[in-house]
Amino acid sequence: MAHQLTSHDLLLDRRDFLSRCGMGMGGLALAPMLGGNALGAGLEHFAPKAKRVVHLFMNGGPSQVDTFDPKPELTKQHGKSIALEGRKTERPLGAALRSPFKFARYGECGLEVSELFHHTAQHADDLCVIRSMTADVPNHEPSLMLMNCGDGRLPRPSMGSWVTYGLGSENENLPAYVAMCPGGMPIKRAENWRSSFLPGRYQGTYLDTSIEKLEDMIENLRNPVAGRSRQARQMDLLRNINARHLAANGHDPDMEARIRSFELAYRMQGEATDAFDVSKEPQPVRDMYGPGKFARQCLMARRLLERGVRFVQLWHGNQQPWDSHDDIEDHRRLAGECDQGIGAFLADLKMRGMLDETLVIWGGEFGRTPAVEMPKAGSNSGVMKGRDHNHYGFSMWLAGGGVKGGHVHGATDELGFAAAEDPVHVHDLHATILHLLGFDHEKLTYHYSGRNFRLTDVHGKVIHDIVA
DSSP states (O other): OOOOOOHHHHTOOHHHHHHHHOOTTHHHHTGGGGOSSTTOOOOOSSOOSOSEEEEEEOTTOOOGGGTTOOOHHHHHTTTSBOOOTTOOOSSOEEEEOOOSSOEEEETTTTEEEEGGGHHHHTTGGGEEEEEEEEOSOSOHHHHHHHHHHSOSSSOOOOHHHHHHHHHOOSOTTSOSEEEEOTTSOBTTGGGGGOOTTSOGGGSOEEEOTTOOSHHHHSTTOSOSSOOHHHHHHHHHHHHHHHHHHHHHHOOOHHHHHHHHHHHHHHHHHHHHHHHHOGGGSOHHHHHHHOSSHHHHHHHHHHHHHHTTOOEEEEESSSBOTTOOSSBTTHHHHHHHHHHHHHHHHHHHHHHTTOGGGEEEEEEOSOEEEEEEEOOOTTTOOSOOBOEEEEOSSEEEEEESTTBOTTEEEOEEOTTSSSEEESOEEHHHHHHHHHHHTTOOTTTOOEEETTEEEOTTTTOOOOOGGGBO
16 A cells, blocks of 8 residues: 655655755755755865856957957058958858957957957956957857857856866855846757756756846746745755655655755745846946946846856847847847946946956857858848858957956957967867866766767867966
8 A cells, every 4th residue: 555644754854855866967956955066066176266267258250350359550541352262151241341340459458349348458458368269160050059058059058157066165055056138038049058968957047137026027926826935835845755755766856956946936935036137236236236236137147256156148039139230230130239347347347356356258159250241041131241150260358267367368360261270179268267266177978878078079279368
């Protein structure tokens, strides 16, 4: 006869529950029930320079020659044909297209930055600009997967998932990994912050930050019919039922991920709305960040970091807003939507003594061509003022978290088409990010399907030249 639940079963305490079902990595998921590190990680191989990461993702692909990689020769060659030298692009290209934006030198380091990012440029001495980034192909989907997950084709865990797998979280009442995107999702949707074969608790928590009402930003955060005390009793019952299931059936990663999800959702009711409520910030702070959705995201990110969240990804918007095929002048509007918020975010972190331990990353999945994109039916408007995708050479910058400030690494050719000095592949960037967080990228692995996987797969080298 089937065993009936008794009052003793329903009073099973949390420590007993953990001892029954904390097998393998599953035990880490349930660690918050005992307090302490929310994800029970701490797998660092050496002392980290950074403790947290913020990824400012300009999805769609910002143009390097219009932002952080000035090319006087491109201006001279404007209107002349460009030798592609066997480089394939997604769409047909025409003549050289000069940048319509002015560059100036900023900071003691004299870093050249476009007028588009004059707020960000005020922090030139904190920026480490990599001008020689490379990716694999000139297409959004595989390039997004490469930048976020280390592989453009196969399902792999995202960088944020690897980071939280290694570091854990300092706050058991909030997700360790948050992905914000106003107005919907980028292309490839939740695959950008997936945990794949890592336990489900390491997947990013998505928020549509265009939603003003905090209760609606996080779906199903509030129970409309049950108060906290009743929910607590429900959680106790559910916890005991799950404990019996795990004790009888053994290790079940999906079940353990579901348990963690329920526990976290219950605890988030008390802290999440406070973390995302920027109205609690003093008016001068909100004024510093400025108006707009991206500025609001930046302020939310700082509040999350203060509360122990490890990895925060801020997307510019849904789909691929920086995909300026028609008219590169659209970059002015796009930069205007985020530049003040980024500058304020860096200033705020620095004033609070947080920048040294926060690694800030800015960039897209690739850059754009220095040549104009030619008209193509169904692809663009035929204005002939835009740029195509370019994975051969593009710019990203890092700040804080142990990188060299006021430093430029690598270079593209004289027109800005391809990396010409000290190229940095996305795998190298990932290896360096993990190094700054205290990890040997070859040793931070997870055994799955008969082999040890890692973020950099079988590639990547640390770029020591950018490490302070």
